[in-house]
Amino acid sequence: MSTAEIEKRxxxxxxxxxxxxxxxxxxxxxxENLERLKGQLKSLSKQMAQxxxxxxxxxxxxxSAYASFIPKTIENLKFIRSWLEKKLPELE
Numbered sequence: 001m002s003t004a005e006i007e008k009r010x011x012x013x014x015x016x017x018x019x020x021x022x023x024x025x026x027x028x029x030x031x032e033n034l035e036r037l038k039g040q041l042k043s044l045s046k047q048m049a050q051x052x053x054x055x056x057x058x059x060x061x062x063x064s065a066y067a068s069f070i071p072k073t074i075e076n077l078k079f080i081r082s083w084l085e086k087k088l089p090e091l092e
Contacts (some may be wrong), residue, residue, distance in 0.1 A: 001083055003041045009076040010038045016073045030059060030073075037080075046091040049084045056081040 015033050020027035033055060040048055056077050067074050 003044075006041060006083060007038055009080060010034050013030055013070075013073040013076050022051055022068070026062065030063065030084050033059060036090050044087070044091060046088060049091055056084070082083055 015025045017031050025075050037052055037055065040052060060074065060077055063070060063074060071072060
């Protein structure tokens with residue numbers, strides 16, 4: 001899977017979360033984290049991938065209470081986390 005496909009999934013998350021950013025500081029913070037994640041994919045290192053996985057784990061924990069409102073985001077975050085984990089052995 002290419003980073004372009006991962007970026008598309010991140011964009012789907014941002015789009016879904018954007019509906020809530022006007023009244024949810026958590027949604028705004030999540031969008032900022034996703035934008036940062038998207039930028040960091042371009043120069044991914046092993047250490048960066050590990051940090052991103054931790055960030056995604058935290059996002060998943062925080063968003064679990066809202067899972068029924070943001071199902072695509074939850075699904076995509078799990079997918080991206082799995083992708084990063086599989087990518088680790090290739091990274092330096």
